[in-house]
Amino acid sequence: MAKIKNIEFYNYRNFKNFKTSFDNKLNILFGNNGCGKTNILEGISLIAKGRGLRNSNIKNLIKKQEENFLIKNNLEIQKNVFNIEIFAEQKNEKFKKIIKINNDSSKDSLSFLNQSISYLIFLPEMERLFQSSPSYRRNFIDRLIFSSRNDYNILMNKYKKSLIERNKILQSYNFDDDWLNRIEAEICTLGLEIYKLRNLQLNTLNVELQNLKQNHNFQFEIKLEVKDSFLNNDINFEEYLSNLQNSRLNDKQFGGTKIGPHRSDIISIVNNEFDASLLSTGQQKTIVLMVLLAQCNYLVNYKKMNPIFLFDEIGSHLDKQNRQILLDMINRFEIQFFLTGTDKNLFSFVSTNAQFYNISEL
Ligand SMILES: Nc1ncnc2c1ncn2[C@@H]1O[C@H](COP(=O)(O)OP(=O)(O)OP(=O)(O)O)[C@@H](O)[C@H]1O
Ligand SMILES: [Mg+2]
Known part of the structure; x- marks a missing residue:
């Protein structure tokens, strides 16, 4: 199943030009309020069908004052790596999301992509x-x-x-x-x-x-x-x-x-x-x-199916039991996790080899 190897944002949300690679297992994104953590999870969620984890209007994905956005990433599906590109297309005032896989946006390619990727999402509102x-x-x-x-x-x-x-x-x-x-x-x-x-x-x-x-x-x-x-x-x-x-x-x-x-x-x-x-x-x-x-x-x-976990602001208010459930998820499954929180220390209970990203500094 799918693993996200890296991601690049151009004029997407608050990012002018942003690039990072990801770990196959556990990625922890931290940084101040407003630095773009949720935007990164949203960018990842846009690889699947639909309007992403915020169910946002596609126009709002474009950085203010810019014409269009571009999200690029490499997606590994059963040992093959695919180039994914996501951007908007405007038709009669309406913005539509376009996805290309290895430069191809045919129905077959999209259906292959949709069958290969699935997300489980936790949002703070939950x-x-x-x-x-x-x-x-x-x-x-x-x-x-x-x-x-x-x-x-x-x-x-x-x-x-x-x-x-x-x-x-x-x-x-x-x-x-x-x-x-x-x-x-x-x-x-x-x-x-x-x-x-x-x-x-x-x-x-x-x-x-x-x-x-x-x-x-x-x-x-x-x-x-x-x-x-x-x-x-x-x-x-x-x-x-x-x-x-x-x-x-x-x-x-x-x-x-x-x-x-x-x-x-x-x-x-x-x-x-x-x-x-x-x-x-x-x-x-x-x-x-x-x-x-x-x-x-x-x-x-x-x-x-191996879903990808996108857990926004999962670090705060976790008591022992909730930490245990999260650790169980991480240890039990061979799947990719993206967790966010404002502070690195919130994740000190995660003992495995997590990759930490300070989004404020990237
Ligand atoms: N289209 C856009 N153009 C420019 N900036 C935008 C756009 N959409 C959102 N932003 C800005 O992106 C910033 C980061 O938002 P995001 O929700 O990702 O922050 P966050 O790191 O998750 O913060 P928090 O810890 O408070 O949840 C916000 O300041 C928001 O105003
Ligand atoms: Mg957020």
Whole structure:
């Protein structure tokens, strides 16, 4: 699987001209606030499909006052090294991300790249995952699904487009019934598929979390569940469709579709008793780390995929248990890690041969 050998930035975010090589195993980026650590992780995440870990507008990747950015890197995939180039292309005011692999941007090359690279991401906001909005938790789970199925975002985009289309039709004065029926049928097919994939993902994670519990002397029993007032165990296409048809008038007034996987929440039940939002910030961080560890176990052992870990600001507020989980990830898997923190000392507990980069000085 993929390893990032080095990276170069030209007019990307706060970097005019930046170059560094990376270690195959453990890279620790440290430096003052604002020196560009998150930007580097984002630059790495842009090698995969999509808009990177900040889900940013492509235009914002271009250094202020500049015309375009360029990210270059060498990516090793099963002992072969590929040259990757990423930049923006402007079409009718819109900026689009372009990727070239060995100077080739054909569909086949891109699909090869997408199948070879996958990321597991920790962002500082995730410390409050269980207190933030349902959309944040849905995104978290959707990202994990995407890490093992790189076509998942196509499904999600199609679904979102169909919802927008349905709303447009409902808002129009004189609408075409056939067209609305077709769009609603499409929403049901796609929506059921999303429900199914999310369920599979949560079941997989729940099994892996059980297995990991023993290794880590983990004090909590965690169960992830979908919370959705519409969903029940045997929801089927016809029922879904008739629900949509019956709610046209309401949805027209509401300005959107009120049922479906875009309205689900993902909750985490602790010890069969209470919701994880009641846990402390540090304890919530433990759960997120355990879920990422569980997902990595699944990817490596069952999908034969080696994801790259991008952990932003992971160094701060790590107690003994959370350090142990992080060390376990580092020692357990032959994969590449990128960790960031403001201070080198935050990582003194990492005993293996880590490469340290002082980003403020590069
Ligand atoms: N398009 C851009 N052009 C120029 N500068 C930018 C652009 N986008 C972001 N920046 C700047 O890049 C700087 C570094 O941001 P980044 O988030 O990577 O810092 P960081 O090292 O992760 O800091 P922290 O420790 O606070 O998380 C910020 O000062 C930001 O304003
Ligand atoms: Mg940052």
